[in-house]
Structures are given as C-alpha cells and as structure tokens.
Amino acid sequence: TGQDGFVGRSRELGVVERALEAVLHKDHFRLGIKGEPGVGKSRLKAELVKKAYLKSIVPVDGACSSFETTTPYYVWSALLRNLLKVRSDASEPLLRERLDATLAPLGLQLHGPYLATLLSVRYEEIMLQDERVRKQRIFQAVHALLNALAGARPMVFILEDLHWIDRFSQELLEYVLTQTAEQVHALFVLTFRNEYQHWPRFGDEGTLIDLNRLSSDDARRLILLRLNADSIPPEIDEFILRRSEGNPFFIQEIIKTLLDKQVVAVRNRKAAL
Numbered sequence: 536t537g538q539d540g541f542v543g544r545s546r547e548l549g550v551v552e553r554a555l556e557a558v559l560h561k562d563h564f565r566l567g568i569k570g571e572p573g574v575g576k577s578r579l580k581a582e583l584v585k586k587a588y589l590k591s592i593v594p595v596d597g598a599c600s601s602f603e604t605t606t607p608y609y610v611w612s613a614l615l616r617n618l619l620k621v622r623s624d625a626s627e628p629l630l631r632e633r634l635d636a637t638l639a640p641l642g643l644q645l646h647g648p649y650l651a652t653l654l655s656v657r658y659e660e661i662m663l664q665d666e667r668v669r670k671q672r673i674f675q676a677v678h679a680l681l682n683a684l685a686g687a688r689p690m691v692f693i694l695e696d697l698h699w700i701d702r703f704s705q706e707l708l709e710y711v712l713t714q715t716a717e718q719v720h721a722l723f724v725l726t727f728r729n730e731y732q733h734w735p736r737f738g739d740e741g742t743l744i745d746l747n748r749l750s751s752d753d754a755r756r757l758i759l760l761r762l763n764a765d766s767i768p769p770e771i772d773e774f775i776l777r778r779s780e781g782n783p784f785f786i787q788e789i790i791k792t793l794l795d796k797q798v799v800a801v802r803n804r805k806a807a808l
Contacts, residue, residue: 565741573784596693646676685721748781
C-alpha cells in the first residue's frame with residue numbers, strides 16, 4: 536500500500552511527473568512502460584492515474600487482452616467504452632445515445648457511424664462503402680475525437696498490454712501517434728512486455744521507462760519492508776535475491792511463501808530462520 540511497492544522507483548516517478556506537467560502545458564508526450572510480468576507496470580500506471588487526478592488531468596484507459604489478439608480494434612473499443620462509461624454488455628441504444636451525447640458538444644457527429652463501428656454498432660449507410668475508405672474514415676474519426684477531447688481539457692490516454700495488440704489496433708495507434716501535422720496534445724501511455732517490438736516507431740517524441748529488475752540494494756529494501764523487519768540473516772537475503780532475480784512480484788511471492796510455511800519468522804522487527 537502507499538509507496539511500498541515503489542522501492543527504487545523514484546526516477547521513474549520523476550519521469551511520470553514530467554510527462555503530466557508537459558500535458559498541463561498543452562504539449563504532447565508519449566510514455567512507454569516496458570517490463571516483464573510482475574515487475575511493476577500496473578503499480579506505476581496506478582501511481583500515474585492518481586497523480587493525473589490530483590492535477591485535474593482526465594485519464595482514460597483501454598487494455599489489450601490475451602483472448603482478443605485477432606479481434607480488430609479491440610483496445611480502441613475498450614478505450615471508447617471507458618470514455619463513454621459503458622460496460623462491455625451495454626445495449627446498442629445505450630451505446631448510440633452515449634456516443635451522440637459525447638460527440639455533439641464537440642461538433643463531431645459526422646464521425647459517429649465510424650466510431651460506432653468500433654463498438655460493433657452498425658450504421659447501414661457506411662456498410663456499403665469501400666473497405667479501404669471505411670478504414671481511413673475510422674482512423675480519422677478516432678484521431679478527431681482524441682484531438683477534440685485533448686483540446687477541451689488535459690487528457691491522458693492509456694493503452695495497456697500492447698504485447699497482445701491486434702493488427703488493426705496497431706495500425707490505428709501508429710496513425711494517431713504519427714500525425715505530425717496535427718499532434719494530439721495529450722499524454723499517451725503505452726504499457727507492454729519486452730516482446731512488443733513497435734515502440735521505436737513512436738520513440739522520437741517519447742520516453743521509455745524500462746522497468747527491468749530492482750538493483751540488489753533496492754531489492755533488499757523491499758525484502759525488509761515486506762518482512763516488516765529491520766534486519767535479516769544473510770542466508771535468507773541471498774536466497775530471496777537469487778530466486779527472485781530482483782523481480783518485485785517474485786520477491787513478494789517468495790516472502791509470502793516463506794512466512795506461510797513458517798520457514799521465516801519475524802520477532803521484534805528481526806527476521807530469523
């Protein structure tokens with residue numbers, strides 16, 4: 536709770552702080568958060584969201600899913616649903632109503648049918664269009680929406696787990712982030728595991744936080760914190776460090792196991808075997 540999972544992450548929190556400040560100054564910023572499972576991507580994202588709210592920056596997120604790697608535009612659909620505050624099982628009338636209510640004040644009603652496509656709501660008038668034209672119009676509609684939202688107030692758009700992104704979502708992401716003539720003045724946060732290869736395409740304008748492993752010193756601080764101890768025998772220390780390889784999630788899991796199995800006990804803030 537609080538900052539406890541954030542041992543050794545002060546540099547990263549500084550980067551987050553600067554990224555949010557850039558958006559307050561009507562700039563645009565891309566932030567990549569890369570790391571293997573358990574290394575703290577979700578924790579850092581949660582801190583970012585908390586800081587955004589404190590600065591009156593509106594966060595909207597969407598996540599890819601390991602079950603939807605071939606579903607076209609899945610992550611954009613998730614982002615749009617969160618923006619409209621509708622659940623994944625929302626009825627078509629509700630989706631149309633929320634979409635209209637969002638687009639009308641921004642003067643973007645013409646884009647409605649194309650954005651609705653992302654929510655699997657069909658407008659007959661665009662179904663007959665040439666597929667290439669329709670795809671282009673979907674891309675333009677998403678760009679126009681993000682642009683208008685970011686123009687109205689400071690925004691952060693968070694796209695998570697891009698290692699599971701589908702091809703269409705990836706193409707749309709590249710389109711949105713490479714429109715140099717009309718940059719969306721918002722913070723885009725992209726989180727992904729090491730196998731995601733596309734970050735360099737947006738890297739010119741961006742900063743990548745590589746959450747690899749904790750240093751030995753920071754890992755030791757986390758171990759003491761998790762054990763609620765001031766001191767720890769070197770053999771326990773070495774065992775946890777060796778097994779976890781500095782991955783914060785693994786450190787916590789190993790400690791939990793050692794305490795559950797009563798291999799390690801803590802008395803008067805001293806850990807012992």
